[in-house]
Amino acid sequence: MELSCHKVPIYGQLSVLAEFEETCLLPENVELYFIYEGSRQMHVTMAQILDARTLKSVIPGHDILEDVTVSACMYTERHLLSILGSSQITYIQDVVYELAQVLIRSVGTVTCGSYLALLEQFGLTIEAAQSLDEKITAAAEHIELPPSWNLLGNWPEQELIPRETLLHVAVRLGLYKFSQFLLCKPGGVQAVMVPNEEGATPVDLAMQNGLQHLAEYFKDLLNSRITPSTGFSKTFGDSYILQKCLNGPTTYILTMENTRRQSLEADILLLQRYIQENAMVDFQSSANVKKLLYLPSTEEADSEVESDEGSCFEMPTCETDQSSGHFDGKAGIKPVSMVEDQRSSSLDEVHQNLLDTGTGDCSIFENDAQIWKGA
Known part of the structure; x- marks a missing residue:
């Protein structure tokens, strides 16, 4: 065989x-x-x-x-x-898995320039990162998250404090499926409404970057018209x-x-x-x-x-x-x-x-x- x-x-x-x-x-x-x-x-x-x-x-x-x-x-x-x-x-362990690990670990420390540093670290362009969207999502799904992991970082109870979140980074990179993955995690839905230091929410960034489908997905989620799904289910x-x-x-x-x-x-x-x-x-x-x-x-x-x-x-x-x-x-x-x-x-x-x-x-x-x- x-x-x-x-x-x-x-x-x-x-x-x-x-x-x-x-x-x-x-x-x-x-x-x-x-x-x-x-x-x-x-x-x-x-x-x-x-x-x-x-x-x-x-x-x-x-x-x-x-x-x-x-x-x-x-x-x-x-x-x-x-x-x-x-x-x-x-x-x-491939480069995609290493990239997913960096993303997951940076949940409480990202800034508006984190996505550029990530692209430079792995020698990627925006287009190359987008082509890896499904693999990044599969790799992130495989990583066991700590019980305290939250998309809102160190301030999960103070969701409206302006700061960049990992969801902002995912949108800046144009990662549609990885964004859906993040929405299913603790703090995911709340992060859609959080503005960063520049006053932009993930919805705003999606609109600015021409990601109309992702912006509509966020809006439907906030209006309770859909339920986020990662494409994976475990029993x-x-x-x-x-x-x-x-x-x-x-x-x-x-x-x-x-x-x-x-x-x-x-x-x-x-x-x-x-x-x-x-x-x-x-x-x-x-x-x-x-x-x-x-x-x-x-x-x-x-x-x-x-x-x-x-x-x-x-x-x-x-x-x-x-x-x-x-x-x-x-x-x-x-x-x-x-x-x-x-x-x-x-x-x-x-x-x-x-x-x-x-x-x-x-x-x-x-x-x-x-x-x-x-x-």
Whole structure:
């Protein structure tokens, strides 16, 4: 199995292709996964079929800089687990991650000239910084913020004191997605209204710099017409983290601590359950949307009132050609809506039940026959 990249940033969020030397005939109702095994953490992601020899997935973020074993495996509805091939990637710290760290650490010390100093430090132009917006956001999302971190710096209770904030810096750099990330953090919404020493709020700067869409986003936020979203969602359990990434095709990632794992099959079933629960929520949400779009008669309106709450996102489902048993090169992503939800308690219960049933141990991962001889 040959991977399309071997050195990846520690925050992940890059697409990776796995190419095999030979095609493989797959049984019906099979699911494909990538397994990333490090010294302390392992990750499970679903794989998408591109053609008869190629799989695609999203590389997850990792806890430390190290070499990690990457394996592609298939899991059938009869609970048969087989390894298709293995390779390695190396997690590194890139310039984007260093830039994100500088931004996060400078939250209480920025000035009106901080953005220029940042560009000079990393040898960037405004245009180059804007091209890194998504990566900077992914890197910042991967950084664990201190509990006391606040976008308003050292004076979170005195939000109207004029001073430059990190949100001002993000707007000066034209970082649309990073600005959205900051709005989701403590002090984020309040920072939209804070003027700097020059009397300019982030809205004013966005207008001055021609960032009309960002200015409108700020105004909609202040008028409670939208809820800020980073494009990332995490559910924390007792022994795992489930992450949903909404930038590009929606991706689900399960992260486990190696010392608390019992079996790869239990991990896969936990990820499956998480995706299924989201699909069930989507089905209910879609039905509710249809009700809201339907205009009832006066009598119907008087007899029934429906109300629904939630923030809608897009979630894809992968398809394979199950009739032939081959990889389907046309397999694609179908978008469906879903409601942002936290299901940590129910997933913990499911995961514990899986562990209690004794579904196997990690040896199943190494002992299954290699069915892709050219991998």
